[in-house]
Amino acid sequence: MIQLLPESALRKVTAVAAAAMVLALAGCADMAGIDSHAKLRDADSLGLSQAQPAAAAAVPAIPAVESQWWLAFGDAQLDALVNQAIEGNPNLQVARARLARAQASAMIAESALKPQLNGSLDLTRQKFSDTYIYPAPLGGSVQETGTLQLNGSWELDFFGKNRSALDTAIGAANAAAADQEAARVLLASNVARSYFQWARLSGQLAVAQRTLAQRQETLALVRDRVSAGLDTRLELRQSEGGLPQARQQIEALNEQVEITRHALEAWVAHPNATQSLTAPALADIKPIALQPTIPADLLGRRADIAAARWRVEAATRDVANARTQFYPNINLVAFAGFQSIGFSNLMKSDSQQWGVGPAIRLPIFEAGKLRANLRGKAADLDAAIESYNATVLDAVRDVADQVASAQSIGRQQVEQRDAQAAAESAYDIAVQRYRAGLGNYLNVLTAETTVLAQRAQAVDLAARALDTQVALARALGGGYQPSVETAALSSASTHP
Incomplete structure (x- = not known):
């Protein structure tokens, strides 16, 4: 005799059987075997330590770069130009707009939790x-x-899908905030470097004008000697040929000055911004202290590295979100x-x-869509990690290069000053001997060539020293600090 179950019990059995069947079918959506394989590089793997210098220390150390590092140069014109650029440069405004967009996306993701x-x-x-x-x-x-x-x-949100989506959006917003800071540091360094290029060209222009005046004096001396029958027209023609050459060099430098000023005006987004400014002089710009070693905390000082690290964090959360799609x-x-x-x-x-x-x-059969999505997110995470590693490696190289250049330029300047002093002395002696009839004009020309080369090199080395200081300040992060918005978003990520 067959005894039938009551209707209520039958419904319960049916519901349990249906649930069991659904869960069994859900096993078809399997995420096994899909993982990220890239590994983040740490300070030890990069050879960064407190005790390992990039090169022999030749300049005083500073603990960190200030956020307004350009103020240390003591040039009011430079300060005003950098401030103008930060306020009005379109590229920086684009970075700010991207940050606002990323923050809005985080707010949208947060709304899904409510x-x-x-x-x-x-x-x-x-x-x-x-x-x-x-x-x-x-x-x-x-x-x-x-x-x-x-x-x-x-x-x-039992399985954390919306939580991981919010974390992904917060990571992207933090990366955008760091990108904005990286753009600010790069913009300030470009303004400073263009300003110092203007100073270098002004210094070279002063050398060229001094050369022209010197050659005019020499021409007057040669004419007197030719009139006295002490020299021939050969020496006169040689002396006359130096004047158009000096004037041509002055004109070429004036062209470069104009081009550099135009570049500065483009950085500050203000046409004719340099018209009211005085050409900067290298001697009036104060050098700033440099960092003689690669700091172990370099990874936290650069906005581009912080942005890359936040992208890794966002990609990690995105992988977690892709896993929750299986539930x-x-x-x-x-x-x-x-x-x-x-x-x-x-x-x-x-x-x-x-x-x-x-x-x-509940996903039961998605024809491989969920696994493909997870595989794609894992690949994105690998790419983000390797991009971070590449950024870190480039940052370490950048700092090492700038430190090496700064120290080498310092040593070159010492040698160059000695060489210029010797060349100036030799030139004075050659002119005196020529004036007294004890030497020929060829000796004067030879000595003058050496002097001019040393004067130009002195200007170039002084400008390179300033340019390297700017590059090193940028390489060390430019005083980057996480913004208030980034801190707020990070807090939201850890405190739901």
Whole structure:
């Protein structure tokens, strides 16, 4: 004899069997074997330590670079130009807009963690079918239908899908904030380097003008000697040939000065910004202290490295989000409002309706879409990690190069000053011997060539020293500090 189960028990068994079948089918959405394989480089793997110098110390150390490092040069014109650039440069404004966009995306992601409520009003004039589910007299008639309703939902984030999406958006926003700071540091360094290039050209122009005056004096001396019969027209023509050469060099330098000023005006986004400025003099610009070693905390001082690290964090959270796609999506939904046939009945108490209950969605067979998505996110994470590693390696090289250049330039300047002093002395002696008739004009020309080369080199080395100081300040992070917005977003990420 077969005993049938009660109807209520049968329903329970059926529900349990259905749930078991769903869970079994869900096993088809398998995420096994899909992982990121790239590894982040740390300070030890890069050879960074407190005890390891980049080169022999030749300049005093400073503990960190100030955020407004350009003030240390003591040039009010430079300070004003950098401030103008930070306020108005379009590229920096683009970086700020990208940050605002990324922050808005984080706010959108955060809203998914909270209950949602919206209202709807639908008013329709409709002909009902004669052959559908509606019997006469409704079937075949034309009626007005209305629905006024509030709809609410709250996704219960049991598996962390929305939480990981928010963390991804916060990582992207933090990366955008660091990118903005990197753009600010780069902009300030470009303004300073262009300004010092203007100073270098001004110094070279002063050398060229001094050369022209010197050659005019020499020409007058040669003419006197030719008139006295002590020299021939050969020496006269040689002396005359030096003047157009000096004037041509002055003109070429004036052209470069104009081009450099135009570049400065482009950086500060203000045409004619340099018209009211005085040409800078290298001697009036104070050198700043340099860092003689690569600091172990370099990874935290550069905005580009911070941005790359935040992109790794965002990609990591994105992988976590892709994993949560394999799990059920559980929503609590509810609605309440009015629905009627005939607009005049819409607001009557008899037209009220409401409903509440859970809504569950579970991936069963996605034809490999979820695994492909996870594999793609893992590849994005590998790319972000390797991009970070490349940024770190380039930063270490950049700092090492600038330190080596700064120390070498210092040593070169010492030697160059000695060489210039010797060349100036030799030139004075050659002119005196020529004036006294004890030497020929060829000796004067030879000595002058050496002097001119040393004067030009002195200007170039002084400008290179300043340029290297700017490059090193940028390489050491330019005083980067996480912005207030970044700190707030990070706090939101760790405190839901």
